[in-house]
Amino acid sequence: NQWCSVVRWEKETRPFLRSREFLWQEGHTAHSSAEEAKVETQKMLDIYKTFFEEYLAIHVMTGRKTEKEKFAGAEYTLTVEALMQNGICLQSATSHYFGQKFAKAYDVKFINKENEYEHVYQTSWGASTRMIGALIMAHSDDRGLVLPPKIAPKQVCIIPIANEPAIYAMSEKINELLKSKSITSYIDTSNKSAGFKFAEAEVNGIPIRIEIGSKDLMNDSVTVVRRDTHEKEVINLNNIIDHISTLLVSIQENLYNKSFNNTKERTFDVTSLEEVTKIINETPGFLISYWCGKESCETKMKEIKGIKSRCIIESDDCNNHKCIVCQEKAKHKISWGIQY
Ligand SMILES: [Zn+2]
Structure with a gap:
């Protein structure tokens, strides 16, 4: 290996x-x-x-x-x-x-x-x-990369909004607390504007952004923004670590669910080539049909926007179905799609 x-x-x-x-x-x-x-x-x-x-x-x-x-x-x-x-x-x-x-x-x-x-x-x-x-x-979305927390090199970006010692001290404290819980984080101490730092964390796909401003400090709280949904929440410092831990799990789940739902919405059972042509032009995805097993039918499918077979799916009801191309008795259930 x-x-x-x-x-x-x-x-x-x-x-x-x-x-x-x-x-x-x-x-x-x-x-x-x-x-x-x-x-x-x-x-x-x-x-x-x-x-x-x-x-x-x-x-x-x-x-x-x-x-x-x-x-x-x-x-x-x-x-x-x-x-x-x-x-x-x-x-x-x-x-x-x-x-x-x-x-x-x-x-x-x-x-x-x-x-x-x-x-x-x-x-x-x-x-x-x-x-x-x-x-x-x-x-990814229009703002840039979106990384699942489990593989993100840095899971949290801490952004001090004002250049004040108390804010920096708070940033350090949160950074240490996160580290102690094996959450990877960093403080953006660069001279760039707060807006630039927010956008940069988004482009880089950092799952969670913590913003600390003077007002937050006065209220013993911080602003937490999740990358996947852009939702913002003001969180009390007492709960910050638990909140971040839970949020990382929630982001990981949400990204998978989005991918699952996208696949589900774009998976179609098809029975005719007209249907295949229509779907592949409007909402491409996985097209599921029955197939006789002959290469000539696979080649015929390729004439529609270069569709290729993706994989044969386990199925025991093929006997009752016909090949989508030649209408002969089906041997397999199969998925089709356009590939990169
Ligand atoms: Zn066939």
């Missing part, structure tokens, strides 16, 4: 999403049985899903890639698919089951319980700095 830089000869690049050189995390495992390797493939997919949902606060859809979209060297590819605020899909992490393909090609063997040589069963899984692109696009 390692982070390293890789190179792809991309014709068209896009910062954080598609670049010619980027950092990625890749892991490889070798197993003595197919079952064990398949369990590992699923386990890593679940780890990526958990990371996206619980840390990056991005709701994801998971499933298996089609033969056309899987990694060519894999027996099958599992994928984590995220939807951005504008309804464009992003393949965010993948986990592959290789079977014995590479083991046979490179003659990688082990001695099994029968004391015989056997080719290993492999998995491979990865995510990249594309996650940063997903993070930016999933949560």
Whole structure:
């Protein structure tokens, strides 16, 4: 398991999403049985899903890639698919089951319980700095970056509004208290105007801003502003640490819920190509349909604004449905979308 830089000869690049050189995390495992390797493939997919949902606060859809979209060297590819605020899909992490393909090609063997040589069963899984692109696009607003508290390098920015020793002393005190509760914070002591400091904290996506002015000091209180909703509250100093701790949890939850709701609102069950064309032009997102499993139908879908299959979704009622393209008996339930 390692982070390293890789190179792809991309014709068209896009910062954080598609670049010619980027950092990625890749892991490889070798197993003595197919079952064990398949369990590992699923386990890593679940780890990526958990990371996206619980840390990056991005709701994801998971499933298996089609033969056309899987990694060519894999027996099958599992994928984590995220939807951005504008309804464009992003393949965010993948986990592959290789079977014995590479083991046979490179003659990688082990001695099994029968004391015989056997080719290993492999998995491979990865995510990249594309996650940063997903993070930016999933949560940002017109004021700039919005970072989920769990991954924000600084969770709180303290801004002394007036240049007074008492205000600075109060800022220091709150900063120390936050630190003692393992909340990461800093005081903006620069000479910039208060308005500039507020805007800068917003652009940088700091989850919480604490403003301390002369009036606040007189009332033993501070003004607390959350980045995600811009809500402002005056909080008594006695409650400040508890309030900030609770607020960080609430912001993390709110960002995930927003992502979840955006995905829900942009996920459509579709049964005809007319419907697909209409939705993809008006409110793109995940389009769910049934599919016969043939590549020709996947290619046909691509003619509509470059739609690609995202992932095959587990379903046992395919027998009662028809392929959205050719109207033949369906084999899979599948999601489609436009991708970055
Ligand atoms: Zn078909």
